[in-house]
Amino acid sequence: MIERLKKDENLLNLVELENEIFLKSSYTLEQLKDMILDDNYIIYIYKLEEEIVGYLILHDSFDVYEIMKIGTKNSSRGLGIGRNLISKYLDEYNKDLFLEVRESNLVARNFYKKLNFKEVGIRKKYYSDNDESAILMLLERK
Structure with a gap:
Protein backbone atom coordinates (compact mmCIF):
# COMPACT_ATOMS: atom_id res chain seq x y z
CA MET A 1 0.00 0.00 0.00
CA ILE A 2 1.29 3.46 -0.92
CA GLU A 3 0.44 6.46 1.20
CA ARG A 4 1.74 9.92 1.81
CA LEU A 5 3.78 10.18 4.99
CA LYS A 6 1.83 12.10 7.60
CA LYS A 7 3.34 15.04 9.47
CA ASP A 8 2.85 13.32 12.83
CA GLU A 9 4.12 9.89 11.75
CA ASN A 10 7.02 8.25 13.54
CA LEU A 11 10.08 8.64 11.31
CA LEU A 12 12.37 6.12 13.03
CA ASN A 13 11.47 3.29 10.62
CA LEU A 14 12.15 5.56 7.68
CA VAL A 15 15.51 6.59 9.15
CA GLU A 16 16.46 2.93 9.65
CA LEU A 17 15.55 2.12 6.05
CA GLU A 18 17.41 5.19 4.80
CA ASN A 19 20.53 4.06 6.73
CA GLU A 20 20.23 0.51 5.34
CA ILE A 21 19.97 1.67 1.73
CA PHE A 22 22.12 4.78 1.52
CA LEU A 23 24.70 4.22 4.28
CA LYS A 24 26.93 7.31 4.38
CA SER A 25 24.62 9.48 2.26
CA SER A 26 21.46 8.84 4.28
CA TYR A 27 19.30 11.63 5.61
CA THR A 28 19.27 12.18 9.36
CA LEU A 29 16.18 12.13 11.52
CA GLU A 30 16.35 15.93 11.77
CA GLN A 31 16.57 16.33 7.99
CA LEU A 32 13.56 14.07 7.48
CA LYS A 33 11.61 15.97 10.16
CA ASP A 34 12.37 19.23 8.37
CA MET A 35 11.22 17.75 5.04
CA ILE A 36 7.94 16.40 6.37
CA LEU A 37 7.11 19.81 7.83
CA ASP A 38 8.00 21.65 4.61
CA ASP A 39 5.11 21.88 2.12
CA ASN A 40 7.61 21.77 -0.77
CA TYR A 41 8.37 18.10 -0.01
CA ILE A 42 6.27 15.04 -0.62
CA ILE A 43 7.20 11.72 0.94
CA TYR A 44 5.42 8.58 -0.21
CA ILE A 45 5.90 5.36 1.72
CA TYR A 46 5.22 1.82 0.54
CA LYS A 47 4.06 -0.57 3.24
CA LEU A 48 3.84 -4.34 3.22
CA GLU A 49 2.02 -5.70 6.29
CA GLU A 50 2.49 -2.35 8.12
CA GLU A 51 6.27 -2.32 7.50
CA ILE A 52 7.79 0.47 5.41
CA VAL A 53 9.71 -1.29 2.62
CA GLY A 54 10.07 1.58 0.18
CA TYR A 55 9.80 5.33 -0.09
CA LEU A 56 10.03 8.25 -2.48
CA ILE A 57 11.07 11.75 -1.42
CA LEU A 58 10.18 14.55 -3.84
CA HIS A 59 10.95 18.26 -3.76
CA ASP A 60 8.82 20.83 -5.56
CA SER A 61 11.31 22.97 -7.48
CA PHE A 62 8.61 25.23 -8.96
CA ASP A 63 8.63 24.02 -12.58
CA VAL A 64 9.55 20.36 -11.84
CA TYR A 65 9.48 17.90 -9.00
CA GLU A 66 12.89 16.51 -8.15
CA ILE A 67 13.41 13.00 -6.84
CA MET A 68 15.61 13.50 -3.79
CA LYS A 69 15.62 9.82 -2.82
CA ILE A 70 13.90 6.64 -3.82
CA GLY A 71 14.67 3.46 -1.98
CA THR A 72 13.51 -0.09 -1.46
CA LYS A 73 14.47 -2.38 1.40
CA ASN A 74 17.08 -4.86 0.17
CA SER A 75 14.86 -7.87 0.95
CA SER A 76 11.93 -6.34 -0.99
CA ARG A 77 13.72 -5.51 -4.24
CA GLY A 78 12.34 -6.86 -7.49
CA LEU A 79 8.70 -6.45 -6.43
CA GLY A 80 8.04 -3.30 -8.47
CA ILE A 81 7.98 -1.02 -5.43
CA GLY A 82 10.07 1.75 -7.01
CA ARG A 83 8.02 1.69 -10.20
CA ASN A 84 4.79 1.81 -8.18
CA LEU A 85 6.01 4.76 -6.11
CA ILE A 86 6.83 6.75 -9.25
CA SER A 87 3.48 5.74 -10.77
CA LYS A 88 1.75 7.13 -7.68
CA TYR A 89 3.42 10.50 -8.31
CA LEU A 90 2.50 10.37 -12.01
CA ASP A 91 -1.15 9.66 -11.11
CA GLU A 92 -1.35 12.67 -8.79
CA TYR A 93 0.87 15.35 -10.36
CA ASN A 94 1.47 16.66 -13.85
Missing part, protein backbone atom coordinates in the same frame (compact mmCIF):
# COMPACT_ATOMS: atom_id res chain seq x y z
CA LYS A 95 4.86 18.38 -13.45
CA ASP A 96 8.00 17.06 -15.10
CA LEU A 97 10.14 14.81 -12.90
CA PHE A 98 13.89 15.39 -12.54
CA LEU A 99 16.69 13.49 -10.79
CA GLU A 100 20.42 13.03 -10.48
CA VAL A 101 21.97 9.57 -10.43
CA ARG A 102 25.55 8.38 -10.08
CA GLU A 103 27.18 7.79 -13.44
CA SER A 104 28.25 4.30 -12.33
CA ASN A 105 24.76 3.28 -11.15
CA LEU A 106 23.73 1.50 -14.34
CA VAL A 107 20.93 -0.43 -12.60
CA ALA A 108 19.23 2.81 -11.55
CA ARG A 109 19.87 4.53 -14.88
CA ASN A 110 18.30 1.62 -16.77
CA PHE A 111 15.38 1.54 -14.32
CA TYR A 112 14.65 5.22 -15.02
CA LYS A 113 15.05 4.75 -18.78
CA LYS A 114 12.38 2.02 -18.67
CA LEU A 115 10.08 4.63 -17.11
CA ASN A 116 10.80 7.01 -20.03
CA PHE A 117 13.30 9.27 -18.28
CA LYS A 118 15.85 10.79 -20.67
CA GLU A 119 19.45 11.62 -19.86
CA VAL A 120 19.68 15.37 -20.33
CA GLY A 121 23.02 16.37 -18.84
CA ILE A 122 25.93 15.65 -16.56
CA ARG A 123 27.37 17.30 -13.46
CA LYS A 124 31.09 16.56 -13.35
CA LYS A 125 32.57 15.53 -9.99
CA TYR A 126 29.20 16.02 -8.29
CA TYR A 127 29.51 13.47 -5.49
CA SER A 128 31.96 14.57 -2.82
CA ASP A 129 32.75 11.07 -1.53
CA ASN A 130 34.54 10.02 -4.72
CA ASP A 131 34.22 12.92 -7.23
CA GLU A 132 31.91 10.82 -9.39
CA SER A 133 29.76 12.62 -11.94
CA ALA A 134 25.96 12.76 -11.74
CA ILE A 135 23.77 12.03 -14.74
CA LEU A 136 20.77 14.37 -14.96
CA MET A 137 17.55 12.67 -16.02
CA LEU A 138 14.16 14.12 -16.88
CA LEU A 139 10.70 12.70 -17.42
CA GLU A 140 8.71 15.27 -19.39
CA ARG A 141 4.97 15.30 -18.74
CA LYS A 142 3.80 17.91 -21.25
Whole structure:
Protein backbone atom coordinates (compact mmCIF):
# COMPACT_ATOMS: atom_id res chain seq x y z
CA MET A 1 0.00 0.00 0.00
CA ILE A 2 1.29 3.46 -0.92
CA GLU A 3 0.44 6.46 1.20
CA ARG A 4 1.74 9.92 1.81
CA LEU A 5 3.78 10.18 4.99
CA LYS A 6 1.83 12.10 7.60
CA LYS A 7 3.34 15.04 9.47
CA ASP A 8 2.85 13.32 12.83
CA GLU A 9 4.12 9.89 11.75
CA ASN A 10 7.02 8.25 13.54
CA LEU A 11 10.08 8.64 11.31
CA LEU A 12 12.37 6.12 13.03
CA ASN A 13 11.47 3.29 10.62
CA LEU A 14 12.15 5.56 7.68
CA VAL A 15 15.51 6.59 9.15
CA GLU A 16 16.46 2.93 9.65
CA LEU A 17 15.55 2.12 6.05
CA GLU A 18 17.41 5.19 4.80
CA ASN A 19 20.53 4.06 6.73
CA GLU A 20 20.23 0.51 5.34
CA ILE A 21 19.97 1.67 1.73
CA PHE A 22 22.12 4.78 1.52
CA LEU A 23 24.70 4.22 4.28
CA LYS A 24 26.93 7.31 4.38
CA SER A 25 24.62 9.48 2.26
CA SER A 26 21.46 8.84 4.28
CA TYR A 27 19.30 11.63 5.61
CA THR A 28 19.27 12.18 9.36
CA LEU A 29 16.18 12.13 11.52
CA GLU A 30 16.35 15.93 11.77
CA GLN A 31 16.57 16.33 7.99
CA LEU A 32 13.56 14.07 7.48
CA LYS A 33 11.61 15.97 10.16
CA ASP A 34 12.37 19.23 8.37
CA MET A 35 11.22 17.75 5.04
CA ILE A 36 7.94 16.40 6.37
CA LEU A 37 7.11 19.81 7.83
CA ASP A 38 8.00 21.65 4.61
CA ASP A 39 5.11 21.88 2.12
CA ASN A 40 7.61 21.77 -0.77
CA TYR A 41 8.37 18.10 -0.01
CA ILE A 42 6.27 15.04 -0.62
CA ILE A 43 7.20 11.72 0.94
CA TYR A 44 5.42 8.58 -0.21
CA ILE A 45 5.90 5.36 1.72
CA TYR A 46 5.22 1.82 0.54
CA LYS A 47 4.06 -0.57 3.24
CA LEU A 48 3.84 -4.34 3.22
CA GLU A 49 2.02 -5.70 6.29
CA GLU A 50 2.49 -2.35 8.12
CA GLU A 51 6.27 -2.32 7.50
CA ILE A 52 7.79 0.47 5.41
CA VAL A 53 9.71 -1.29 2.62
CA GLY A 54 10.07 1.58 0.18
CA TYR A 55 9.80 5.33 -0.09
CA LEU A 56 10.03 8.25 -2.48
CA ILE A 57 11.07 11.75 -1.42
CA LEU A 58 10.18 14.55 -3.84
CA HIS A 59 10.95 18.26 -3.76
CA ASP A 60 8.82 20.83 -5.56
CA SER A 61 11.31 22.97 -7.48
CA PHE A 62 8.61 25.23 -8.96
CA ASP A 63 8.63 24.02 -12.58
CA VAL A 64 9.55 20.36 -11.84
CA TYR A 65 9.48 17.90 -9.00
CA GLU A 66 12.89 16.51 -8.15
CA ILE A 67 13.41 13.00 -6.84
CA MET A 68 15.61 13.50 -3.79
CA LYS A 69 15.62 9.82 -2.82
CA ILE A 70 13.90 6.64 -3.82
CA GLY A 71 14.67 3.46 -1.98
CA THR A 72 13.51 -0.09 -1.46
CA LYS A 73 14.47 -2.38 1.40
CA ASN A 74 17.08 -4.86 0.17
CA SER A 75 14.86 -7.87 0.95
CA SER A 76 11.93 -6.34 -0.99
CA ARG A 77 13.72 -5.51 -4.24
CA GLY A 78 12.34 -6.86 -7.49
CA LEU A 79 8.70 -6.45 -6.43
CA GLY A 80 8.04 -3.30 -8.47
CA ILE A 81 7.98 -1.02 -5.43
CA GLY A 82 10.07 1.75 -7.01
CA ARG A 83 8.02 1.69 -10.20
CA ASN A 84 4.79 1.81 -8.18
CA LEU A 85 6.01 4.76 -6.11
CA ILE A 86 6.83 6.75 -9.25
CA SER A 87 3.48 5.74 -10.77
CA LYS A 88 1.75 7.13 -7.68
CA TYR A 89 3.42 10.50 -8.31
CA LEU A 90 2.50 10.37 -12.01
CA ASP A 91 -1.15 9.66 -11.11
CA GLU A 92 -1.35 12.67 -8.79
CA TYR A 93 0.87 15.35 -10.36
CA ASN A 94 1.47 16.66 -13.85
CA LYS A 95 4.86 18.38 -13.45
CA ASP A 96 8.00 17.06 -15.10
CA LEU A 97 10.14 14.81 -12.90
CA PHE A 98 13.89 15.39 -12.54
CA LEU A 99 16.69 13.49 -10.79
CA GLU A 100 20.42 13.03 -10.48
CA VAL A 101 21.97 9.57 -10.43
CA ARG A 102 25.55 8.38 -10.08
CA GLU A 103 27.18 7.79 -13.44
CA SER A 104 28.25 4.30 -12.33
CA ASN A 105 24.76 3.28 -11.15
CA LEU A 106 23.73 1.50 -14.34
CA VAL A 107 20.93 -0.43 -12.60
CA ALA A 108 19.23 2.81 -11.55
CA ARG A 109 19.87 4.53 -14.88
CA ASN A 110 18.30 1.62 -16.77
CA PHE A 111 15.38 1.54 -14.32
CA TYR A 112 14.65 5.22 -15.02
CA LYS A 113 15.05 4.75 -18.78
CA LYS A 114 12.38 2.02 -18.67
CA LEU A 115 10.08 4.63 -17.11
CA ASN A 116 10.80 7.01 -20.03
CA PHE A 117 13.30 9.27 -18.28
CA LYS A 118 15.85 10.79 -20.67
CA GLU A 119 19.45 11.62 -19.86
CA VAL A 120 19.68 15.37 -20.33
CA GLY A 121 23.02 16.37 -18.84
CA ILE A 122 25.93 15.65 -16.56
CA ARG A 123 27.37 17.30 -13.46
CA LYS A 124 31.09 16.56 -13.35
CA LYS A 125 32.57 15.53 -9.99
CA TYR A 126 29.20 16.02 -8.29
CA TYR A 127 29.51 13.47 -5.49
CA SER A 128 31.96 14.57 -2.82
CA ASP A 129 32.75 11.07 -1.53
CA ASN A 130 34.54 10.02 -4.72
CA ASP A 131 34.22 12.92 -7.23
CA GLU A 132 31.91 10.82 -9.39
CA SER A 133 29.76 12.62 -11.94
CA ALA A 134 25.96 12.76 -11.74
CA ILE A 135 23.77 12.03 -14.74
CA LEU A 136 20.77 14.37 -14.96
CA MET A 137 17.55 12.67 -16.02
CA LEU A 138 14.16 14.12 -16.88
CA LEU A 139 10.70 12.70 -17.42
CA GLU A 140 8.71 15.27 -19.39
CA ARG A 141 4.97 15.30 -18.74
CA LYS A 142 3.80 17.91 -21.25
